[in-house]
Amino acid sequence: MNNVAVRPVERVSTCKICSAQAPLYGVTDFHKSCEEARGRYLPLTGVAIYYHRCGDCGLVFTHAFDDWSKAEYVQHIYNDDYVLIDPEYIDTRPTGNAAFILDFIKKGKDLKCLDYGGGNGKLAGLLREGGLDAQSWDPMDAPETPLPSESFDFISAFEVLEHTPEPVATARQALGRLGPRGVLMFSTLTIDHVPPRGMDNWYIAPRNGHITLYTRRALDTLFEREGYRVHHFNDGLHMALKTTPDWMS
Ligand SMILES: [Zn+2]
Secondary structure (H helix, E strand, O other): OOOOOOOOOOOEEEOOOOOOEEEEEEEEEOOOOHHHHHOOOOOOOOOEEEEEEOOOOOOEEOOOOOOOOHHHHHHHOOOOOHHHHOOOOOOHHHHHHHHHHHHHOOOOOOOEEEEEOOOOOHHHHHHHHOOOEEEEEOOOOOOOOOOOOOOEEEEEEEOOHHHOOOHHHHHHHHHOOEEEEEEEEEEOOEOOOOOOOOOOOOOOOHHHOOOEEEOHHHHHHHHHOOOOEEEEOOOOEEEEEOOOOHHHO
């Protein structure tokens, strides 16, 4: 991080989703990670990461990485040490998510599936083992591989949206690959109630690449604008769709 210029921050920014005023919310060290919730702390870097919070939809976001290239993300965040601050990324999470998806879409026949932001491709591999037509795409894992151009019946995006500095563009890109009556299932932890300067929340973690943190209202606003409604299974799991496909009813 030492040679990376972090942009000076404005006291009041504009919400990346609803364009309302978003005052500064808090500041933390770049090395704050989700593992702090388990008592594991990385050494402080001395690089301050400021977050804003939208006064309307409640989106919490930072501009600190807005100008980063993919190479900078790979060098500073999605590097060899990433597994240390997200140990479930390699195996535990894909395995659990695959079992859930296989059960959720069991009534579907010949559904084409895409795991958007699928990291190492583990989840898509498990879905193929389960008999599904599934592929994975991840801009950080394979930066040269373009997003598949065909459309899909089911797209999963587990722990993706909090990693983007451009929530509208990312949601639009994922939804753009959905076919008619397609469904996007995604996980990201919504934080609907935060105290002032609530930077101690474990999910606000720049070292994990948690750049954009949502409320349910922020997600609803984001997807409604693209013509989709959002069903919230719980604080962590959500689904965007226009109409309910036959296999789900
Ligand atoms: Zn907003």
